[in-house]
Amino acid sequence: MGILSASNSITRYHVEGRLESPVLDNILRGLKKNTITEIEGDASEKMVGWTSFDKPYQPNFDGSSFVFGSHLVFSLRIDKKNIPAKVLKKHYMLETAKRLAESGREYLSRHEKKMLKDHVINVLNLRIPAVPNVYDVIWKYEESILWFFSNLKAANEELETLFSNSFNLTLIRLFPYTSADLVSGLSDAERDDLLNLSPTKFAG
Amino acid sequence: MLEIAVAYNRYHFLGEEFLTWLWFVIATDQNRLRRLDEDLLALEIGNRIVLENRRQDAQETITIKGDDAGLEEGILSLRKGAMVSELNLVYKSGELQWHFTIKGESLNLSSLSLPKTGVAETAEELEGVVLEKAFLYEKIIEFLENLFKDFIKLRVSNHWQNQAVPLIKKWINST
Numbered sequence: 001m002g003i004l005s006a007s008n009s010i011t012r013y014h015v016e017g018r019l020e021s022p023v024l025d026n027i028l029r030g031l032k033k034n035t036i037t038e039i040e041g042d043a044s045e046k047m048v049g050w051t052s053f054d055k056p057y058q059p060n061f062d063g064s065s066f067v068f069g070s071h072l073v074f075s076l077r078i079d080k081k082n083i084p085a086k087v088l089k090k091h092y093m094l095e096t097a098k099r100l101a102e103s104g105r106e107y108l109s110r111h112e113k114k115m116l117k118d119h120v121i122n123v124l125n126l127r128i129p130a131v132p133n134v135y136d137v138i139w140k141y142e143e144s145i146l147w148f149f150s151n152l153k154a155a156n157e158e159l160e161t162l163f164s165n166s167f168n169l170t171l172i173r174l175f176p177y178t179s180a181d182l183v184s185g186l187s188d189a190e191r192d193d194l195l196n197l198s199p200t201k202f203a204g
Numbered sequence: 205m206l207e208i209a210v211a212y213n214r215y216h217f218l219g220e221e222f223l224t225w226l227w228f229v230i231a232t233d234q235n236r237l238r239r240l241d242e243d244l245l246a247l248e249i250g251n252r253i254v255l256e257n258r259r260q261d262a263q264e265t266i267t268i269k270g271d272d273a274g275l276e277e278g279i280l281s282l283r284k285g286a287m288v289s290e291l292n293l294v295y296k297s298g299e300l301q302w303h304f305t306i307k308g309e310s311l312n313l314s315s316l317s318l319p320k321t322g323v324a325e326t327a328e329e330l331e332g333v334v335l336e337k338a339f340l341y342e343k344i345i346e347f348l349e350n351l352f353k354d355f356i357k358l359r360v361s362n363h364w365q366n367q368a369v370p371l372i373k374k375w376i377n378s379t
Binding site: 003004006007008009010011012053054068069071073138147151172173174175176177178179180181183184185186190193194195197199200201202203204 | 224309311317337357361365
């Protein structure tokens with residue numbers, strides 16, 4: 001899902017906290033520190049990191065390329081290797097048969113089975129490509145607003161964790177209560193009243 | 205502030221009340237909407253409404269979809285105690301249209317389509333297109349945030365129980 005897509009999903013966030021000056025340098029540092037790295041030919045199953053909005057498969061944040069007017073625009077990339085269950089089953093059974101033949105035994109212990117399965121997953125992960133998913137981000141730093149172009153729970157959770165690790169700032173999702181409490185301009189008395197609200201019944 | 209997960213679950217009814225109130229305002233008081241956004245020509249119900257009715261130990265979901273779908277079933281569901289949990293809307297401003305779905309429990313936007321913009325042919329044109337898109341996203345998000353502010357100010361006031369709820373009940377029972 002992306003800013004330029006014909007149809008989009010957006011999750012809105014409030015960014016809690018401020019960065020020290022110079023802000024753009026600190027944001028650049030956070031993006032570079034957690035830029036996604038490739039896991040092709042690696043046993044890793046998943047990799048999460050930042051990437052460039054304009055070049056999501058060749059991340060490069062140099063030259064303030066993430067600054068678009070007053071907006072900071074970059075992307076979260078999640079690369080994941082998905083081993084089809086039937087492929088895993090086939091290789092696991094072949095490897096099991098080989099181990100049994102080599103050892104002359106009839107069964108493997110539970111521990112040996114687990115070790116063998118992990119080994120097969122590692123070997124397959126070395127051979128299969130990771131599927132990249134790219135989700136765009138627009139961060140309006142001055143207004144403490146961030147829009148994330150996905151409603152997927154897993155992608156939102158990865159964003160929240162990576163953002164915190166990269167910038168030491170907290171993202172708060174703007175759902176009904178947080179929208180009311182944080183960004184609706186309620187007075188202290190109104191915020192107290194908010195806590196005491198209970199559901200309205202329109203029927204009857 | 206409350207712990208996030210607790211706040212999400214405990215107050216998720218506010219999102220459903222917001223969307224139910226919004227349907228009522230769309231149907232009865234477009235001027236209220238125009239006061240919040242002077243560029244607004246009209247806000248209309250789009251091609252999908254989802255309602256949920258939670259009873260003691262059961263939950264009923266009613267989905268009405270289709271470009272020219274009648275909304276009578278939705279009103280009937282409101283009379284039976286359902287609340288709007290998801291609403292597809294069309295925001296019109298001049299000749300421009302935004303289509304989107306808003307979900308009550310999260311206030312997340314989905315299926316959001318913007319008015320047409322230019323296409324970036326070169327890297328140099330990309331910034332202009334992104335800023336144009338960002339402006340169009342901002343336009344609809346700001347409108348929805350102002351709508352929610354209008355709702356929540358009303359919701360925490362005495363006017364909610366004294367004025368708004370009787371009017372919404374009257375609308376539900378007379379439509």
